[in-house]
Amino acid sequence: MPKSSILEIKNVTYTYPTRSHPTIEDVNLNLRPGECVLLLGPTGSGKSTLAMCLNGLIPHSLGGQLEGRVLVDGVDTRQSSVTELATQVGLLFQDPEAQICNLYALDELAFGCENLGLPPDEIQKRVNWVADALEISSFLTTPVQHLSLGLKQRIALGSILAMEPRVLVLDEPTSNLDAGAVRTLVRIIDTLRNKQGSSVLVMEHDADSFLGVADRVVVLNKGKLVTQGSPKQVFLGQTQNLLDMGVKVPELCYLLDGIRQLGVSEVYNSDICVSSVSQFIASQCRSVWRQGIQHTESNHPQTKRVPNLAVSELDIQMPDGHMLLNDINFSLFPRETVAVIGRNGVGKTVLFKTIAGLRTPTRGNIEINGTNILQMKSLERAKRIGFVFQEPDHQFIRDRVCDDIELVWRSICSSPVETIRKANETLAHISLTDYRESYIYQLSMGQRRLLSIATALAPGKTLLILDEPTIGLDSRATFAIIDMLNNIQGEALSKIVITHDMKIVSSLSQRVIALANSQIAYNGPLFGLYEQPQVMNTIGISPSNAWEVYKTLRSSWGMNINPAATVQELISQLERRGI
Amino acid sequence: MRRLLFAYEKKDSFIHRCDPLSKLIWVFCFSILSLLATTVSQQAVLLILVVIVAIFLAKISIKEAGLIVITFVVFAACWFLIQSALIGGTHIFVQVGFFKLTYEGMNKAGAVALRIVLLVLLARVFIGTTEPRSLGLALVQKWGFTYSVAFGIFFMMRLLPLFEQEFTDLQDARKIRATDVNNGTRGIPGKLFDYIKVLLTRGFRRAVVTSYSLESRAFRAQRKRTFTTLIELTWEGKLLVIVSIAITIALGTYLLLGK
Numbered sequence: 001m002p003k004s005s006i007l008e009i010k011n012v013t014y015t016y017p018t019r020s021h022p023t024i025e026d027v028n029l030n031l032r033p034g035e036c037v038l039l040l041g042p043t044g045s046g047k048s049t050l051a052m053c054l055n056g057l058i059p060h061s062l063g064g065q066l067e068g069r070v071l072v073d074g075v076d077t078r079q080s081s082v083t084e085l086a087t088q089v090g091l092l093f094q095d096p097e098a099q100i101c102n103l104y105a106l107d108e109l110a111f112g113c114e115n116l117g118l119p120p121d122e123i124q125k126r127v128n129w130v131a132d133a134l135e136i137s138s139f140l141t142t143p144v145q146h147l148s149l150g151l152k153q154r155i156a157l158g159s160i161l162a163m164e165p166r167v168l169v170l171d172e173p174t175s176n177l178d179a180g181a182v183r184t185l186v187r188i189i190d191t192l193r194n195k196q197g198s199s200v201l202v203m204e205h206d207a208d209s210f211l212g213v214a215d216r217v218v219v220l221n222k223g224k225l226v227t228q229g230s231p232k233q234v235f236l237g238q239t240q241n242l243l244d245m246g247v248k249v250p251e252l253c254y255l256l257d258g259i260r261q262l263g264v265s266e267v268y269n270s271d272i273c274v275s276s277v278s279q280f281i282a283s284q285c286r287s288v289w290r291q292g293i294q295h296t297e298s299n300h301p302q303t304k305r306v307p308n309l310a311v312s313e314l315d316i317q318m319p320d321g322h323m324l325l326n327d328i329n330f331s332l333f334p335r336e337t338v339a340v341i342g343r344n345g346v347g348k349t350v351l352f353k354t355i356a357g358l359r360t361p362t363r364g365n366i367e368i369n370g371t372n373i374l375q376m377k378s379l380e381r382a383k384r385i386g387f388v389f390q391e392p393d394h395q396f397i398r399d400r401v402c403d404d405i406e407l408v409w410r411s412i413c414s415s416p417v418e419t420i421r422k423a424n425e426t427l428a429h430i431s432l433t434d435y436r437e438s439y440i441y442q443l444s445m446g447q448r449r450l451l452s453i454a455t456a457l458a459p460g461k462t463l464l465i466l467d468e469p470t471i472g473l474d475s476r477a478t479f480a481i482i483d484m485l486n487n488i489q490g491e492a493l494s495k496i497v498i499t500h501d502m503k504i505v506s507s508l509s510q511r512v513i514a515l516a517n518s519q520i521a522y523n524g525p526l527f528g529l530y531e532q533p534q535v536m537n538t539i540g541i542s543p544s545n546a547w548e549v550y551k552t553l554r555s556s557w558g559m560n561i562n563p564a565a566t567v568q569e570l571i572s573q574l575e576r577r578g579i
Numbered sequence: 580m581r582r583l584l585f586a587y588e589k590k591d592s593f594i595h596r597c598d599p600l601s602k603l604i605w606v607f608c609f610s611i612l613s614l615l616a617t618t619v620s621q622q623a624v625l626l627i628l629v630v631i632v633a634i635f636l637a638k639i640s641i642k643e644a645g646l647i648v649i650t651f652v653v654f655a656a657c658w659f660l661i662q663s664a665l666i667g668g669t670h671i672f673v674q675v676g677f678f679k680l681t682y683e684g685m686n687k688a689g690a691v692a693l694r695i696v697l698l699v700l701l702a703r704v705f706i707g708t709t710e711p712r713s714l715g716l717a718l719v720q721k722w723g724f725t726y727s728v729a730f731g732i733f734f735m736m737r738l739l740p741l742f743e744q745e746f747t748d749l750q751d752a753r754k755i756r757a758t759d760v761n762n763g764t765r766g767i768p769g770k771l772f773d774y775i776k777v778l779l780t781r782g783f784r785r786a787v788v789t790s791y792s793l794e795s796r797a798f799r800a801q802r803k804r805t806f807t808t809l810i811e812l813t814w815e816g817k818l819l820v821i822v823s824i825a826i827t828i829a830l831g832t833y834l835l836l837g838k
Contacts, residue, residue, distance in 0.1 A: 052791070057791055061790075061794060081800075082794045082795060083794060083797045083798065086794075086795055086796055087797070090795070091795045093788055093791065095785070097741070097785070098785040098788035098789050098792065099788060099791075099792035101734055101792070102712055102737075103587065103737065107712055110807050112796035112797055114804050114805045115796055115797040115799075115804050116797050116800065117800075117801040117803065118805055120805060123805060123807055143586075143587075143589075145586065145741070145744060156792075159796065160795075163796065163797070358751045358754060358755065378754055378757060381755075381757075382754070382755055382756060382757030383757070387755040389748065389752055391748070393780075393781060394748050394749055394751075394752040394777070396777075397753065397756065397773060399776075411757075441780065455756065456755075
């Protein structure tokens with residue numbers, strides 16, 4: 001093994017004990033000290049399996065057949081126990097709730113160090129460092145069960161970091177984090193590798209966040225390593241291939257691919273950053289774009305209609321007396337889609353569970369089509385409101401796909417034949433016809449999410465609330481959900497999407513409601529929010545790269561260009577105006 | 580957000596200030612007494628004592644204590660009816676054909692039903708006032724348990740509120756799909772089975788990841804680990820133990836001799 005590698009994966013093939021085919025096949029990968037490698041791959045590509053090979057859980061705990069070698073600092077993982085490897089390789093799992101085993105963050109952060117038998121003073125020092133770095137110091141003595149998923153994710157990560165492993169393996173670490181927390185995580189990774197020489201392997205769907213710190217990008221598909229190289233080598237020119245695999249590519253690469261498809265023959269060969277990409281675009285179309293600007297029609301909702309949902313003077317207090325949300329006022333109009341954003345733990349989910357009648361507000365009024373929600377019977381509420389939970393498994397009542405979807409239509413259709421017909425139509429709409437007779441737990445996460453949305457939809461609904469509908473999904477499943485939501489039939493339906501993903505916000509919504517400091521910090525179009533850096537800072541978001549490109553093209557290159565928050569909006573302008 | 584029934588809740592009360600081991604002894608003493616008590620009146624006296632401890636010494640609100648009792652009274656009532664019908668006796672209360680209820684049967688069944696309520700309330704007081712980790716730590720530091728066993732108990736206690744939270748989420752999802760209204764044919768057993776099925780499936784998945792996570796964080800790597808938190812036996816705890824043992828000896832003797 002080359003001396004420079006801290007981790008070497010050599011011809012690794014692994015087959016689970018209950019399966020006949022390998023989940024990962026002939027994988028080769030090295031990790032040098034201080035290196036950050038971004039491992040991308042669609043759902044089911046074998047990322048998590050590979051992660052468990054690295055800290056010895058495979059084969060020690062999971063059994064199965066492991067071929068090839070995994071060497072950590074020159075020692076074969078077969079020769080060391082998982083607990084011995086714990087100081088070498090720290091593994092953060094996808095589900096933060098399942099790995100937190102203490103009641104308070106303070107105990108959780110100290111847990112691994114205590115197991116290692118470190119002196120109490122040293123443990124205290126490490127806990128303080130991690131708590132400060134992850135910005136969780138104020139939550140150390142709050143019961144974990146009262147914290148949001150994002151905060152739990154940070155606590156789980158902190159528990160690993162406190163053990164100061166030489167190799168950090170993060171399995172989808174950003175799936176539950178808000179944008180601010182993602183930036184913090186990226187900063188920590190950068191610090192760890194630069195100052196402590198830690199090596200980091202990040203297994204992610206979202207390549208954008210790690211573009212600045214990743215030295216190398218590796219792509220895994222169907223258990224096989226299909227490509228690896230610098231971010232530029234992997235992403236530029238292979239965008240469509242990666243998208244076809246279900247890999248989310250960085251927004252800027254998506255933009256460059258769109259430009260290439262418009263017929264630009266010049267090969268982009270600079271760094272993948274906003275300034276270089278903007279310069280490239282400007283160099284291709286500057287003369288044409290100096291002509292007059294033609295504003296596109298605003299798609300902001302007409303606010304003179306009667307709202308589907310009206311929330312006024314709403315207060316929500318927690319059982320411990322803490323006022324979670326105070327004086328919340330907003331309305332939602334027919335056919336409008338609103339994105340709700342805010343930092344982890346700000347109260348987004350609790351607010352909309354209250355609006356759905358699942359919680360009682362401390363004060364205030366919630367009206368659906370003019371009727372107070374508290375005066376509605378549960379059946380009436382269910383007829384008007386659809387709610388897609390963060391965890392799709394909570395939503396299913398039957399075991400089989402067809403039974404669950406038929407349940408939605410049973411109370412609406414006049415006959416069993418019609419019920420089956422409607423259920424089949426719904427399954428066809430979400431491309432699950434082939435899985436009609438399957439058990440729900442056999443479906444992939446993306447398919448379960450699509451099904452959970454379908455179970456929340458029935459004719460006559462006024463309001464559809466979706467809580468993080470694309471969390472942890474690959475690009476294929478994410479696009480499927482965006483398509484589905486954009487094509488939902490229903491004249492009067494209003495949609496609320498609670499999300500941390502700004503790409504989802506710009507793809508789906510006409511308006512954004514941002515919660516911060518117990519109140520609505522912003523309520524308006526996404527463009528307007530991007531123009532207010534102070535508000536963005538408060539709610540912990542950054543503008544999309546597409547927006548940054550638009551601003552650079554306008555300010556640095558003097559181009560007359562309409563505001564664009566998404567890659568599609570930029571490309572459609574380039575297409576309309578000629579490039 | 581709702582308050583969970585079976586979760587530790589930080590408060591300042593006499594019972595909260597007692598160390599976990601003293602409370603464990605208190606629970607053990609009252610469980611023994613409850614097993615010795617065979618009549619409704621004896622169980623009622625014990626239940627009243629536990630209710631007093633719950634409300635005045637553990638600061639559990641009357642509303643919450645009532646909610647716990649009512650939640651399990653349904654189960655206890657079913658048990659009462661079955662037992663009443665099965666346990667024989669000479670003094671008939673009511674008879675319909677072959678089916679007869681006797682005073683003896685009702686007395687014994689009533690005692691068992693009250694015992695169920697009493698044990699649930701005891702568990703609630705213990706869980707609600709004991710930080711699970713402190714119990715694990717106390718078992719290791721004071722009673723010499725190996726830490727893997729003690730932490731096993733702690734993780735079990737830690738899972739209870741998670742299951743309860745999950746149960747609440749499941750209820751919410753079903754409410755919003757109005758299945759409680761539309762789904763009349765399956766009845767309560769069907770719904771209960773649905774809940775248990777999901778809870779078990781998810782609970783198993785979660786337990787697997789938790790065990791991997793523990794292993795990955797060097798759990799059981801060393802025979803002795805560091806404890807940053809040290810458990811002290813408090814004077815409140817010592818007082819609770821003395822009183823509990825005294826009551827157990829006194830009432831236990833009475834109950835045994837009374838037989």
